[in-house]
Amino acid sequence: MKLCERLAAEAAGTAWLVFVGCASTALNSSAPTQGWNVFEMAAAFGLAQAVAAYACGRISSAHFNPAVTIGYAIAGRFRTREVAPYIAAQNAGAIVGAALLAAVASGRPGFAFAVSDFGSNGYGEHSPCEYVPSAVFAVELAMTFAFALLHLVMSTSAQRRRTAPAALGACLAAAYLIAIPVSNGGLNPARSTGPALFVGEWALDQLWLFWAAPMLGAIAAGFFLRVVLRRGG
Template sequence: MNEHSTFQRLTAELTGTFLLVLAGCGTAILSADFPTAGHQQVGVGFLGVAAAFGLTLTVLVFTLGPVSGGHFNPAVTLGLAVAGRFAWRQVPSYAAAQLTGAVGGAALLYVIAAGRPGFHAASSGFASNGYAARSPGGYSLGAAFLTETVMTMVFLAVILVVTGRNASPGIAAAVIGGSLMIIHLVSIPVTNTSVNPARSLGPALCAGGGALAQLWLFFAAPLLGAALVGAGFPLLTNRRAPGSRQHRDTHRTDTTNATPVPTVA
């Protein structure tokens, strides 16, 4: 049985999502493209941003995962619940903690970024997600929706597989973080990569305008992708379908009780 209280779990989810947004989006805003006095552009670029998200998630899964399961993402929480690996009654509180943490991380990042002369969140985009004119590569709404749905499906499938094999926490954390890094490398040009409604909400609130108008997609697509994988995973792996009596008998607790390996996002 997991010995951590509800308060401890929610605090871990809030803190983890806060740090994921602060580190991942912070790298995109502060370090991805840095103009020098000689007008030469230096910075970590797409690869650095992808690495920041992946490495941050790896650390968070390893450190906070044993407390809360290490979701840090409402889509992951939903997908795990649909798959029967997380208690439905805890979904609203987890999502609330994740969204709160993301907004807090973005707010702190805004305060830091505002210390640079000439900074303007709306014109910079503030690492928000988007499609069409707000896509880094100008990709259409349809391409963005498909990308976010499929990438979230891949992400959740990796999580379900690696946490279902009783892998060591270190290996699970590395695999999950590595998968998020690869997902970013594929999808940053399309949408600036979300696969996480909480990660999208925080920056969009700071950027305002077009970012908020397009925010619906970065809730709808990740949640849809996660739900599809959550529903299909038990069928593909010959496990009991969620809701069956035998399934309830063997899955009475959330993912932190089902396996010693945290489940992220």
């Protein structure tokens, strides 16, 4: 596939992921139900990941996440010169997905970005359960490490690639079940950036953590797989 086709697939997949995942909370005006909102959002992100991976996996390898792209590059499974274009496409897609969601959400009477978190990630008073930054950082790093490592492992053979979309969707949903009460579920710098640009203020001030922790987690996953493959070879 040409690079432009792969970048288009990455942008479209990331836009879908952000729109579907964040819509599960941003468009729901009903009173929160303990536990159910966490499951609903986790399921939405997991299903969106699986669908997008099935649609785009053969075109772009279905990263949809700057951290995953970095993990692939560290593991030696992705061209370094294509890292920046992939990350740019993913962020562009996330912004488009968030913009579409903003247009839909704004159609509800009384909706305001200042009142709704719009699916944004946060720590302290902006964490769903008010977790401190160190706890949020640890969860974001650990969950991204697990997701990025599975992504890399599933790419190591043709047989695994066939089942990768379902596995990645299930993994992301499971990771979000853990991360949503802590950080509102990030694990993806592009996914965090899209909504933050519309919420502004605190969401942008805290965005650094949702770039730093996932990137470190994915870098660790890339190094880990590289060492394992080297010893196995």
